[in-house]
Amino acid sequence: MTSFEIPVHILGVYMILSETPEAMKSVKWSMFNMHFWCMSLDLTISLLTTPFILFPTIAGYPMGLLEWFGVDVPTQAYFGVSMFAVAGIAVLGIFENRFFVLMAENTIWKYIRIPFFVINYLACLLFFIPPYLDIPNQDMARKIVLKVFHKDVLK
Numbered sequence: 001m002t003s004f005e006i007p008v009h010i011l012g013v014y015m016i017l018s019e020t021p022e023a024m025k026s027v028k029w030s031m032f033n034m035h036f037w038c039m040s041l042d043l044t045i046s047l048l049t050t051p052f053i054l055f056p057t058i059a060g061y062p063m064g065l066l067e068w069f070g071v072d073v074p075t076q077a078y079f080g081v082s083m084f085a086v087a088g089i090a091v092l093g094i095f096e097n098r099f100f101v102l103m104a105e106n107t108i109w110k111y112i113r114i115p116f117f118v119i120n121y122l123a124c125l126l127f128f129i130p131p132y133l134d135i136p137n138q139d140m141a142r143k144i145v146l147k148v149f150h151k152d153v154l155k
Contacts, residue, residue: 002047026101064076085124
């Protein structure tokens with residue numbers, strides 16, 4: 001899938017940066033920001049981490065490039081979950097931009113909007129650090145998963 005995604009993402013970047021009509025200039029950089037973070041999320045899930053989920057348990061392991069380069073699983077999980085949060089803030093940015101252009105250009109919001117986004121981006125990056133630093137013992141969890149699945153499935 002990545003071989004299809006990358007050209008489409010590059011086309012999206014080209015269309016946003018070069019072909020945005022004059023009437024949409026006010027939303028151009030918000031749209032590019034959202035495209036960048038959604039593209040990053042897409043490539044994280046499909047190329048960098050490629051999670052393999054083991055149902056019916058809530059378990060899995062990564063099979064992407066980061067695993068191949070030796071990045072540990074908790075770091076990959078933190079990276080993936082943070083990408084979802086950052087992409088959500090980027091979507092919020094599109095709505096905020098429309099609100100700002102249509103309703104709040106000459107209000108106090110023009111001074112608050114930059115700190116608002118800085119705080120939101122920092123929060124979504126810092127929010128997942130406590131669970132990352134407090135990962136429970138995985139040996140017991142592996143034993144439970146091995147009871148559910150046959151051992152040769154996990155080889």
